[in-house]
Amino acid sequence: MTEIEKEEVRLRLQHHYSEVLSLLGENPEREGLLKTPLRVAKAMQFLTKGYNEDPEAILRSAMFEEDYQQMVIVKDIDFFSMCEHHMLPFFGKAHVGYIPNRHITGLSKLPRVVDVFARRLQVQERLTTQIKECIQKTLDPLGVIVVIEAQHMCMQMRGVEKQNSLTTTSDFTGAFEESTTREEFLNLIGRRR
Numbered sequence: 001m002t003e004i005e006k007e008e009v010r011l012r013l014q015h016h017y018s019e020v021l022s023l024l025g026e027n028p029e030r031e032g033l034l035k036t037p038l039r040v041a042k043a044m045q046f047l048t049k050g051y052n053e054d055p056e057a058i059l060r061s062a063m064f065e066e067d068y069q070q071m072v073i074v075k076d077i078d079f080f081s082m083c084e085h086h087m088l089p090f091f092g093k094a095h096v097g098y099i100p101n102r103h104i105t106g107l108s109k110l111p112r113v114v115d116v117f118a119r120r121l122q123v124q125e126r127l128t129t130q131i132k133e134c135i136q137k138t139l140d141p142l143g144v145i146v147v148i149e150a151q152h153m154c155m156q157m158r159g160v161e162k163q164n165s166l167t168t169t170s171d172f173t174g175a176f177e178e179s180t181t182r183e184e185f186l187n188l189i190g191r192r193r
């Protein structure tokens with residue numbers, strides 16, 4: 001998306017958020033709210049910027065040939081996403097592991113891939129699977145595993161109001177289908193099952 005297109009979208013979002021404020025019983029003309037529609041529009045564009053980014057290209061931008069065939073783990077990757085059902089935040093930590101098959105990627109690229117998928121409207125299950133598939137498809141490793149632990153504001157602020165519940169999802173391929181390999185990963189990230 002070009003800067004001009006982004007600006008046009010922002011103006012339209014701004015207009016709609018002003019309407020939303022009125023519908024919620026607020027006065028969008030009062031001082032404290034004057035710039036709120038613009039701020040919300042910008043915030044929402046930032047929080048969904050992953051739609052305009054290509055996670056496979058990010059991995060490929062730092063792909064190296066390497067004989068290393070042991071587990072590579074990046075754990076405790078902080079992420080912030082928004083659930084597609086309520087457009088409320090869910091956030092937590094992602095743990096990613098893979099076993100290279102001739103190709104490795106720059107370690108900083110894995111958190112960036114998590115970020116690209118998190119900056120879209122999501123459900124935790126799909127976020128987990130998309131990260132896994134992106135790594136599997138791009139690096140073609142012997143196996144990849146993704147574990148995500150998150151708190152959902154749509155659960156904590158409304159409805160069932162389970163304040164401290166943590167939702168865990170995981171998905172894996174190849175070598176991680178072996179339970180001993182999975183256990184090694186869980187041990188290394190400090191989570192025993």
Ligand SMILES: [Zn+2]
Pocket residue numbers: 083084085086087088152154155
């Ligand atoms: Zn939700």
